[in-house]
Amino acid sequence: MSQIGKPPCEEGVILGGAQALPCSAPSRHWTLVAAILGSSLAFIDGTVVNVALPAIQRELGASTSDAQWVMESYALFLASLLLVGGTLGDRFGRKRIFMLGAGLFMLASIGCSLSSGVLQLIAARAFQGIGAALLVPGSLALISATFPQSERGAAIGTWSAFSGITAAIGPVIGGFLVEHYSWTWAFLINAPVGVVLLAICAAKVPESKGRMEGPVDVLGASLVTIGLAGLVFAFIEAPARGWTAAPIWLAAVIGILALLLFVRVEAHAASPMLPLALFRERNFAGANLLTLLLYAALGGSLFFLPLNLIQVQGYGATAAGAALLPFIAIMFLLSRWTGSLVDRFGSRLPLVIGPTIAAAGFAMFALPATESSYWTAFFPAICILGLGMSVTVAPLTTTVMNLAGRDLAGTASGINNAVSRAAALLAIALFGFVLTLVFNIVLDSELRSLRAPTGLVAAVVGQRQKLAGIVMPAGYPDATLAALKHAVNLSFLSGFRCVMLVSAALALLSAASAWIFIEGRQAAHGVPVSGRNG
Structure with missing residues (x-):
């Protein structure tokens, strides 16, 4: 529920995306179905997990900081790798990276449902976040690469409508499963959707690539991940350990330094994940x-x-x-x-x-x-x-x-x-x-x-x-x-x-x-x- 609805500018990613490749009308329709299913996986997960947290906390004996990590381990990798995920699709193939993200997300969801301890769940959620970082930008890029400019408006309308329906019913279905069955089903429902999605992609969605110049910004992605992780760790763990504890202040210092170094690297990188010139x-x-x-x-x-x-x-x-x-x-x-x-x-x-x-x-x-x-x-x-x-x-x-x-x-x-x-x-x-x-x-x-x-x-x-x-x-x-x-x-x-x-x-x-x-x-x-x- 912390990620209620769609974040800003998702439609903008589609409108500003790659030039469409020639493909048949059925291929475009199946691509839209795949994009809706892919976005639905992320939207459902972003809203259902919050409803499941009290049950997870009760059944696994987790503290509130543990519950925060269940959400934050996913959000950390999604936020820090989102831009890189789009770049990887342009370079290695949008369908290929999209399917890789969907497969990883599905397997990680199964791992979440099988977790018997909170640390296992947090680790599985981290892999879910990595999968989502490949899945989310890929779902948007597939639409922009398949639909010509004249048809993107209608495609966006359809995608947005189904995304809104997903955002509405996802927490209700998740809450029903948690209340009447188990919190594990809040994650396991991703598995059948993931199987259908992969089958559609393999059989119906055309491949496309972008014009990539320069290397993938691995250093920038690593620095922003370390920086955000350091700050998140400090704020989540400080109430229990105190700000004077060495792991807390050390994590905060590492996080700040990593983010400052990230800004410096992005300013001089040949192909930065975050073009700082836009902020001028x-x-x-x-x-x-x-x-x-x-x-x-x-x-x-x-x-x-x-x-x-x-x-x-x-x-x-x-x-x-x-x-x-x-x-x-x-x-x-x-x-x-x-x-x-x-x-x-x-x-x-x-x-x-x-x-x-x-x-x-x-x-x-x-x-x-x-x-x-x-x-x-x-x-x-x-x-x-x-x-x-x-x-x-x-x-x-x-x-x-x-x-x-x-x-x-x-x-x-x-x-x-x-x-x-x-x-x-x-x-x-x-x-x-x-x-x-x-x-x-x-x-x-x-x-x-x-x-x-x-x-x-x-x-x-x-x-x-x-x-x-x-x-x-x-x-x-x-x-x-x-x-x-x-x-x-x-x-x-x-x-x-x-x-x-x-x-x-x-x-x-x-x-x-x-x-x-x-x-x-x-x-x-x-x-x-x-x-x-x-």
């Missing part, structure tokens, strides 16, 4: 700063929403999976209208108003107490957040595409897409640190006021890394256990509220970045239209 354009830099801030707020906060709904509010996994359906429905229904906002008002106005509305939605998530009604507490916040993101996403995609021009549209869209994923990756780690810090402070205060038996308090404190997933020991009066559980829920809710307020602040900062950096209107190839500020 003020509007492009502003659009990506907005993306970084807003998608950090979205991805980081929505990671913890299912934990709140299931572990604190008492929802079932199916209900938690369906909780964000209004968000997806609003974005789907308003996508055509919001896509025309840049033409009518320019870029700046919708990119200021949209994140501002989203900020109000995040702030509303901080209002519900424990055992709150969905319709009065969460539904309004979800609708407001959906409206804000709807006003933002389509104009953001259009803005990035217009700024770069046709020749670099695919590259610029891919960068913006990767920025959104990296933002969520870092935010989940950072927000987890914030939530854990507040949780521990409030829990200590609540335990002192309750004056519960020493053994019971020790049992609760010993599980504090599980946050709201703490299991109450048996052998104590029901009233005492209920009071302890209420204290745990209040502590988690206090941390959750802080996370949502931080998200609201980040959304407001993203609106401010749009106001400061982005021109009101741009011409088609990145030249600002003088005298007009939307």
Whole structure:
């Protein structure tokens, strides 16, 4: 659920992609089917896993940091290798790399379902992320390489519609499987889809390659992976080990140095995965700063929403999976209208108003107490957040595409897409640190006021890394256990509220970045239209 819906600029990757190769109409249709199935694998996985996390935490005895790693190990490799995955397809064959990604993703999904311990699951999720980094850009590149420019609009519409359906039903199906069968089925459902996808690709999808010049940026990909991994490790593990622990500060230092070296390498590489020259354009830099801030707020906060709904509010996994359906429905229904906002008002106005509305939605998530009604507490916040993101996403995609021009549209869209994923990756780690810090402070205060038996308090404190997933020991009066559980829920809710307020602040900062950096209107190839500020 931290990756709800489609990230920005995915349609831009298709529109700005390679020239189409001559192929028959049936081949184009089967290619579109393959692209939809491939995207569906990633979309389903990105939303289902969050719903399954409470069950995984309970059955595997995992801490909240372990649950974060289940999500982050996947997101780390997807975010850092996404741009390289597209490059490998251009060089070695888009269908070949797409099938390699699909096969690896499918096998890793089976590995996830067979995991008997949390470390096995985290490792399998890492391989899933590598597979997704080959699969996701490949699904988009196949459309751009197979459909001529005149037919891409219809192909994009079909792909987007099915992607929206997938995003809507994926968490519900996953929640049903978790609630009525086992969390392992949330991963195992990828296997039959993967088998069908590989069969279609092998029999029906034509191969294509791009015009690659220069080497694949292996050094850049390695540095950004090490850099992001170092920072994520520091923020996830710091609450348990402390910032003064050698592994924590060493990981943070290595992460920062690796990212600084990454920037230096990209500035001098012959074929960089991240062309820094694009960021010299003020509007492009502003659009990506907005993306970084807003998608950090979205991805980081929505990671913890299912934990709140299931572990604190008492929802079932199916209900938690369906909780964000209004968000997806609003974005789907308003996508055509919001896509025309840049033409009518320019870029700046919708990119200021949209994140501002989203900020109000995040702030509303901080209002519900424990055992709150969905319709009065969460539904309004979800609708407001959906409206804000709807006003933002389509104009953001259009803005990035217009700024770069046709020749670099695919590259610029891919960068913006990767920025959104990296933002969520870092935010989940950072927000987890914030939530854990507040949780521990409030829990200590609540335990002192309750004056519960020493053994019971020790049992609760010993599980504090599980946050709201703490299991109450048996052998104590029901009233005492209920009071302890209420204290745990209040502590988690206090941390959750802080996370949502931080998200609201980040959304407001993203609106401010749009106001400061982005021109009101741009011409088609990145030249600002003088005298007009939307």
